[in-house]
Amino acid sequence: MGQAYKLEYQIQLINAIKSNNSMALKDFYTANYPKIEILVLKNNGSIEHAKDVYQEAFITVWKHVKNDTFIPQNETALEGYLYRIAKNKWTDVLRSKTFKSSRPLNTENLTVVKNDEHDDEADELENEKLKSTMDAFKILGQPCKQLLSTFYFDKKSLKDIAAELNIEETTARNKKYRCMEKLRAMVIASK
Amino acid sequence: MKHNSDISQELLEAIERYINGTMDSKELKDFNEYLKIDTDFKAQVEDIKTMLLGIETQTLKEQLDVFHEDVLEIKAQKSESNTVRFLKYRKLTAAAAIIIAVGSIWFFSSSPNHRLYANYFKPDPGLPTTMSSSSDNFDFYDAMVNYKHGDYDLAIEKWHLLNEKKPDNDTINYFLGVAHLANKDETDAIPFLERATADSTFALINDAYHYLGLAYLNVDNVVLAKKYLNLSNTEISKELLKKLD
Numbered sequence: 001m002g003q004a005y006k007l008e009y010q011i012q013l014i015n016a017i018k019s020n021n022s023m024a025l026k027d028f029y030t031a032n033y034p035k036i037e038i039l040v041l042k043n044n045g046s047i048e049h050a051k052d053v054y055q056e057a058f059i060t061v062w063k064h065v066k067n068d069t070f071i072p073q074n075e076t077a078l079e080g081y082l083y084r085i086a087k088n089k090w091t092d093v094l095r096s097k098t099f100k101s102s103r104p105l106n107t108e109n110l111t112v113v114k115n116d117e118h119d120d121e122a123d124e125l126e127n128e129k130l131k132s133t134m135d136a137f138k139i140l141g142q143p144c145k146q147l148l149s150t151f152y153f154d155k156k157s158l159k160d161i162a163a164e165l166n167i168e169e170t171t172a173r174n175k176k177y178r179c180m181e182k183l184r185a186m187v188i189a190s191k
Numbered sequence: 192m193k194h195n196s197d198i199s200q201e202l203l204e205a206i207e208r209y210i211n212g213t214m215d216s217k218e219l220k221d222f223n224e225y226l227k228i229d230t231d232f233k234a235q236v237e238d239i240k241t242m243l244l245g246i247e248t249q250t251l252k253e254q255l256d257v258f259h260e261d262v263l264e265i266k267a268q269k270s271e272s273n274t275v276r277f278l279k280y281r282k283l284t285a286a287a288a289i290i291i292a293v294g295s296i297w298f299f300s301s302s303p304n305h306r307l308y309a310n311y312f313k314p315d316p317g318l319p320t321t322m323s324s325s326s327d328n329f330d331f332y333d334a335m336v337n338y339k340h341g342d343y344d345l346a347i348e349k350w351h352l353l354n355e356k357k358p359d360n361d362t363i364n365y366f367l368g369v370a371h372l373a374n375k376d377e378t379d380a381i382p383f384l385e386r387a388t389a390d391s392t393f394a395l396i397n398d399a400y401h402y403l404g405l406a407y408l409n410v411d412n413v414v415l416a417k418k419y420l421n422l423s424n425t426e427i428s429k430e431l432l433k434k435l436d
Contacts, residue, residue, distance in 0.1 A: 012318055130245050
């Protein structure tokens with residue numbers, strides 16, 4: 001297959017990820033998981049570890065694609081990027097004290113490729129805020145959760161959402177605002 | 192997050208427009224002015240940005256667990272078929288021997304062109320299926336899903352309908368061509384691939400030449416096969432050309 005074709009594929013994939021296309025995200029997720037599982041299992045990890053590390057890496061890649069930190073340079077760029085991030089994350093786990101104290105390990109065959117995928121210290125506060133929003137959103141009431149994720153994640157228009165819920169568009173708009181206020185209140189209260 | 196910061200609906204929506212990049216230039220200019228002079232306002236915008244990212248990230252996180260069930264399902268199917276394979280190992284070896292024997296007779300008695308074709312033909316993997324608002328694009332990717340699942344007949348049928356509307360669209364012509372090829376129908380593939388190569392600026396031109404060359408090879412037209420493989424700059428075409436010399 002030609003280079004142009006594969007690059008075209010990468011660009012399509014990036015655009016699909018940016019628009020949170022479920023089908024593309026799922027394809028990308030299921031296609032790349034087995035390699036990470038092999039890596040983790042071969043390096044003192046369990047299947048549960050593999051899943052956690054992979055999902056964390058997947059979210060990081062998604063974020064980097066979203067904010068244009070990642071731009072494809074070659075035809076398998078994104079797949080390789082995901083693998084490198086997962087590998088680095090797993091190496092970090094292996095080096096962490098909690099992991100070291102729980103079992104003997106051999107990390108010689110895991111060389112770390114340190115690069116831009118590690119979050120800066122300055123982002124720490126931002127990460128904390130992000131985490132409290134995520135925690136609050138997790139326990140937000142189902143109707144609000146559904147509405148907000150359809151609007152912000154699936155990027156559906158208020159008009160379409162209103163049609164699906166069989167309500168007026170202005171009602172959907174007000175509902176969305178009230179749900180956001182509720183979520184904001186929960187985040188603030190968690191402090 | 193600031194404690195007493197009430198955000199009105201209008202302000203929230205303005206901040207969203209700012210984050211999504213859908214402000215018009217006048218509004219954007221005013222907004223940027225505000226950001227410069229009011230640090231509280233700036234912090235408020237950052238907080239909303241983080242909130243929106245949080246909503247998206249948590250939604251994705253919850254979806255990943257659903258995706259993971261698929262991973263487990265695929266694995267289960269594989270190991271199940273492995274067990275079955277193991278149990279029927281003896282029977283299968285016998286069957287395989289017969290298949291290999293019959294296959295080799297077919298393979299070695301078929302023309303060298305067909306043999307090369309069989310060695311070099313791999314169906315185009317297709318494009319990732321993306322969502323799109325325009326209905327034509329939806330139909331195109333809908334057929335792409337069928338194509339990727341190996342349901343070539345259905346994909347061809349759907350693309351044909353689009354092709355009638357847009358006979359000069361090179362992407363549709365290309366995929367109709369490769370779908371016919373994957374469906375082992377070289378003679379039907381050739382006219383579509385020829386149309387796809389009509390425009391030299393087509394993004395997949397090298398792949399189109401490659402498949403056109405392969406299609407001609409399989410119908411034993413070595414002259415045209417070489418011509419089109421020569422036009423394709425893909426490595427695999429070059430490799431195949433060497434074998435044809």
